[in-house]
Amino acid sequence: GGVAANPKSVADRANQKDKADRATHEQVLDARTRLVLSALVNRGYFSVIEHCISTGKEANVYLAFPGDNVPPEPxxxxxxxAVKIYRTSILNFRSRKSYIEGEHRFRGGYTSAKNPRKMVRLWAEKELRNLRRLVQGGVRAPVVIEQRENVLVMEFLGQGSTASPRLKDAEISNxxxxxxxxxxLVAMRRMFHHCHLVHADLSEYNILYHAGHVYIIDVSQSVEHDHPSAFDFLRSDIRNVEDFFQRRSGGEVRTLGIRRTWSFIVDESVGLTPEEEQGDAGEDRLLDILKTWLDAEPEAAAGDAVAATSEQKAVDDAVFFSSYIPRSLGEVYDPERDVELLRSGQGDKLIYAGVTGLQIADGKGGEAEAEAGAEAEAKA
Ligand code: ADP
Ligand code: MG
Structure with a gap:
């Protein structure tokens, strides 16, 4: 407002902020939420809520200690x-509609849920399931313990009662x-191939630096990898990661660039069998492969070469960002042209070759070609 110069109004505003803070807490901890919390306490999931770790737009996160009769699992x-309590106010959940629409698991009534409680419960459920999928898929993420209505109970990532920092705030040597x-990058690849998920809000804000590793959190909005907008979300996830590491290291960390990161995450194979990609050994193998990808970049010998390389990377990325990336063979723009490119050994011109299984180098091409051909006929 235009009255900021008046000292009285400053006091008023402080007062208002105070009220707003109180309202925030009351809004999260409404009567029903408090009932849910006491039910969880009765079951021994935790005894007391120690303090608030974070107040976000859609949820608050609290630190808690286990009760006397802790459940056997995990x-x-x-x-x-960590107790994450989703706000039951519907306001911010409108914007989330696009994440849920087109997702088959949520088709049939859910989307049109007018009941904000239901909607919020849905997000909490989704976060529970997605976190489980991450851990099962070998991605570092908090172990989830229980979810009830708008309350999610999970492993606290921290030291004692100090939460581990977000990547954004973490002090990390270059x-x-x-x-x-x-x-x-390995986590993103696993998330895509093993968990069949795209985070859709991945950035230094939703990654914790814990015990010397990166942990992924905040996955209530994550989408199935075949969600209609999955590839758009993935592209911006990749861009955030790329930007963060460039910015944080002052350009010192070598990164793949958006287009090659895309390949590293999405390509069916980067030279390992699915079994070889699993576990800690799999992570090391993938990291080795990533190194060879990074080394494959032209060596920047002179100043000119550096400019040319990063310029080339920028052009590559710009082209990639504006390209149309079909999600399935059914969406291939011109199958006949594409099959022709593949036949004449120019398959690398197809940005999406790795995604749709069109690559012929690994001997699966015959099938893919036949499929694409059939598709072409069907369209003709
Ligand atoms: P939102 O961004 O929707 O508010 P997040 O899941 O990102 O919710 O959590 C908000 C913040 O709470 C995170 O940035 C992180 O600092 C903290 N946090 C969330 N989950 C945990 C956890 N399991 N352990 C420690 N801190 C957590
Ligand atoms: Mg977050």
Whole structure:
């Protein structure tokens, strides 16, 4: 407002802010939420809520300690618990519609849920399921324990009662950044191929630096990898990661650029079998492969070469960003042209070749071609 110069109004505003803060807490901890919390306490999931770790637009996160009769699972039960409480106000959930629309798991009534409580419960459920999928798929993420209505109970990532910092706030030496960059790319690849998810809000805000590794959090909006907007979300996730590591390291960390990161995440194979990609050994193997991809970049010998390389990368990325990326063979723009490109060995001109399984180098091409051909006929 235009009255900021008046000292009285400053006091008023402070007062208002105070009120707003109180309102925020009351809004999260409405009567029903408090009932849910006491039910969880009765079951022994946690005893007391210690303090608030974060107040976000859609949820608050609290630190809690386990009760006396802790549940048997997960074993061992974490010494500290994070309790995420989703706000039951509908305001911010409108913008989330696009994430849920087109997702088959949520078709049939859910989207049109007029009941904000239901809507919010849905997000909490989704976060529970997605976090489970991450952990099962070998991605570092908090272990989820329980979800009830708008309350999610999970492992607390921290030391004692101090929460681990977000990547944004973490103090990390430049020498450690390349390793974390690699881990994150491996996590994104696993998320896509093993968990069949795209984070859709991945950035230094939703990654925690915990125990020397990167942990992924905040996945209530994550989408199935075949969601109509999955590829758009993935592209901006990739861009955020790319930008963060460039910015944080002052350009010192080598990154793949958006287009090649895309390949690294989405390509069916980067030279390993699915079994070889699993577990800690799999992560190391993927990190080795990432190194060869990074080394494959033209060596920047002179100043000119650097300019040319990063310029080339920027052009590559710009082209990539404006390209149309079909999600399935059914969406291939001109199948006949594409099959022709493949036949004449120019398949690399197809940005999406790795995605749709069109690549012929690995001997699966015959099938893909036949499929694409059939598609072409069907369209003709
Ligand atoms: P939102 O961004 O929707 O408010 P997040 O899931 O990103 O919700 O959580 C908000 C913040 O709470 C995070 O940035 C992080 O600092 C903290 N946080 C969330 N989950 C945990 C956890 N399991 N352990 C420690 N801190 C957490
Ligand atoms: Mg967040």
């Amino acid at each position: 074993s061992p039960y974490p010494p500290t618990i 020498s450690k950044l390349p390793r974390l960059y690699g881990e994150l």
